[in-house]
Amino acid sequence: MKVELQNITKSFDKKTNTIDNMNLTIEDGEFVALLGPSGCGKTTTMLMIAGIYKPNEGAIYFDGEKVNDLEPKDREIGMVFQSYALYPHMTVLNNIAFPLKQQKVPKKERLERAKEAAEMVQLGHLLNRKPSELSGGQQQRVALARAIVKRPKLLLLDEPMSNLDASLRIEMRAEISRLQKKLGITTILITHDQEEAMTLADRIALMKDGRIVQFDTPMNLYNEPDNVYVAKFIGTPPMNLVEGKIMYNKLQIDKQTYPMDKSRFHLEHGKEVILGMRPYDIQLGWTEEIRFLGKIELLESIGHSKIIHANVFGKRLQLFAKQDFQAEIGAEVRFSVQPAAIHLFDKKTGKSLRKAAPYGDEMFVKDAALQ
Amino acid sequence: METAGKSVPTIPGNTFLYQLKRKLPYIISYGILAVTTLPVIFMYLWLIIQSFASNMKYGLIPEGFSLENWEFLWTNIVYKGAELPSIWTATWNSLFFAGMLTVLEVLIGVMAGYALSRLTFPGREQILKITMILHAFPSIALLIATFYILNFMSLYDSLFGVVLVKTALQIPMTTWIIKGFFDDVSWDLEWAGLIDGCSRIKVWFRIVLPQVKPGIASVSIFSFLSGWSEFLLLYTFIVSNENVTLASFLQRLTSDPNMVNYGVLSAISLFYLIPVLVFFIFTQKSLMKANVGGVKKV
Numbered sequence: 001m002k003v004e005l006q007n008i009t010k011s012f013d014k015k016t017n018t019i020d021n022m023n024l025t026i027e028d029g030e031f032v033a034l035l036g037p038s039g040c041g042k043t044t045t046m047l048m049i050a051g052i053y054k055p056n057e058g059a060i061y062f063d064g065e066k067v068n069d070l071e072p073k074d075r076e077i078g079m080v081f082q083s084y085a086l087y088p089h090m091t092v093l094n095n096i097a098f099p100l101k102q103q104k105v106p107k108k109e110r111l112e113r114a115k116e117a118a119e120m121v122q123l124g125h126l127l128n129r130k131p132s133e134l135s136g137g138q139q140q141r142v143a144l145a146r147a148i149v150k151r152p153k154l155l156l157l158d159e160p161m162s163n164l165d166a167s168l169r170i171e172m173r174a175e176i177s178r179l180q181k182k183l184g185i186t187t188i189l190i191t192h193d194q195e196e197a198m199t200l201a202d203r204i205a206l207m208k209d210g211r212i213v214q215f216d217t218p219m220n221l222y223n224e225p226d227n228v229y230v231a232k233f234i235g236t237p238p239m240n241l242v243e244g245k246i247m248y249n250k251l252q253i254d255k256q257t258y259p260m261d262k263s264r265f266h267l268e269h270g271k272e273v274i275l276g277m278r279p280y281d282i283q284l285g286w287t288e289e290i291r292f293l294g295k296i297e298l299l300e301s302i303g304h305s306k307i308i309h310a311n312v313f314g315k316r317l318q319l320f321a322k323q324d325f326q327a328e329i330g331a332e333v334r335f336s337v338q339p340a341a342i343h344l345f346d347k348k349t350g351k352s353l354r355k356a357a358p359y360g361d362e363m364f365v366k367d368a369a370l371q
Numbered sequence: 372m373e374t375a376g377k378s379v380p381t382i383p384g385n386t387f388l389y390q391l392k393r394k395l396p397y398i399i400s401y402g403i404l405a406v407t408t409l410p411v412i413f414m415y416l417w418l419i420i421q422s423f424a425s426n427m428k429y430g431l432i433p434e435g436f437s438l439e440n441w442e443f444l445w446t447n448i449v450y451k452g453a454e455l456p457s458i459w460t461a462t463w464n465s466l467f468f469a470g471m472l473t474v475l476e477v478l479i480g481v482m483a484g485y486a487l488s489r490l491t492f493p494g495r496e497q498i499l500k501i502t503m504i505l506h507a508f509p510s511i512a513l514l515i516a517t518f519y520i521l522n523f524m525s526l527y528d529s530l531f532g533v534v535l536v537k538t539a540l541q542i543p544m545t546t547w548i549i550k551g552f553f554d555d556v557s558w559d560l561e562w563a564g565l566i567d568g569c570s571r572i573k574v575w576f577r578i579v580l581p582q583v584k585p586g587i588a589s590v591s592i593f594s595f596l597s598g599w600s601e602f603l604l605l606y607t608f609i610v611s612n613e614n615v616t617l618a619s620f621l622q623r624l625t626s627d628p629n630m631v632n633y634g635v636l637s638a639i640s641l642f643y644l645i646p647v648l649v650f651f652i653f654t655q656k657s658l659m660k661a662n663v664g665g666v667k668k669v
Contacts, residue, residue: 047562050562050566051565051566052562052565052566071565071570072562072565072566073565073566073567073568073569073570075566077566078566079562079563079566081559081562081563082559083557083559085557085559085560085562085563086563087560087563087564087578087581088582089581089582089584098567099567099568102567102568102569102573103568146563146567150567150568
């Protein structure tokens, strides 16, 4: 089902807008993640799509049909809540069968379909338990089964994995991805975990203060962030950001100047800018064109590699080194980055200074990111 | 291997004095409690013995066993030359009064409690405060006004009229208690029900109400007990014999201090106690839960 939000505004106290003039189009069968820090309006957006909240302004369309005044029960949606919201007084089987019961599906068929859904999430052996007798992961599966049992046209997932431990989370992530592909349901996922959004979603809508900052594929968000906020939010460890100033066609940081690619960026003399570099794009040694000399402040081993925290211009930058990299704390370290792999943002507005990237250049950037 | 028995004398924990010292705080506190509760226990004992004795010497020592005092169960008592109504009429009336009160209180309390907990409407906070103040009024202060109203509505000397009065007086507290239970039900649960295909009313009935069952149970128990033991309102507003309840029935037996038959009085008092005891034994669990779970929030 195609979901469209047009100029949606929602306010709870008439003073500030929780959601501010939001536009969003989700194609049929697409998996979209609403990503953002807590309090940015993700859940409000979802509850409006579910029909629990009504937008103050704007319209919501399901397959081109306006649904602003449609009751939640008539919207053909399934939803998994952050708290799972299982019915404590019903068994697992009755929980899953509940949506079907409301649709007046005959008992025999209802139970069959509920069992089928339970099998799909590997719950077949727990049907007669009460929710309080299940572990968090099992409860989550029940909630998922209950959401998909009536074959909804739209699946809403509100931070479904935030209450699970790390290993279960990865397992459930795979499970959700598999189910969504198998059933082909249009799905909206709310999360504040960028890794979850990156791995699951076809497209991510990154939100801040009730607005969508950028809505694009995970790789485009990573490689071509439209502003500093996106750059900081996407990617672990986060992008290194250093403030500087444009001097003619060069970037000046402290007393160092670096050549900038005029074909990639709008360079305006005297403009204060922020230079962004992904830790993965930084090479040890002065092999590339843009070179830095830093002091090692901290060396963290994360198994397959090491993270160097280096102090340059009083700023702490992070970069990766090989597993066997050895150095003293306080030692000098040389590193460099390709001009094609850097990002430039306007310090005042936070907007990217990137020109609409030509085809070849874009490929180049993507290759650089893969290193 | 050294056995446990051999090592006994060396452990100070097993000497008599040590044991005494350890248990002393318990012995003292239980002793004090026993002495203070003795009069209550003694009163009940006296009540039971008196009802089965044919005569009490000095009012204390029972002489002979008899069921004479329990004759009220099958014959009507004659008191001061007039025949009192059957005990079964009074029992039925008491049951009707307490049962009706429970039904009304729970019905109104559950709906009002939900509204006050969940819905936002102008004056919600004020209503919550005012209901609390209402509860502070002793019902005796309202007797005259209530009489006028009942009389005006021709509900004077009608059990149902008194049920209405009592319900009105109890509703604030009931609503508050049930509201506390509704506050503990998460919005997510309600929303899940809406999305799963229920209307708001169906969600309330199918999903929210089952969550507050312990609250409903405790409120039912409290209102039944308070209805069963209600005296003042019934004594004031009920005059006819066929509408008499057990509490008023007992009062009639003691209306003239010179002519009280203590044997019969204690037998009827016991009879009056039995339903409460039975009820309490069966509902004790829910009552305990209510004390733990009935959190109040504005």
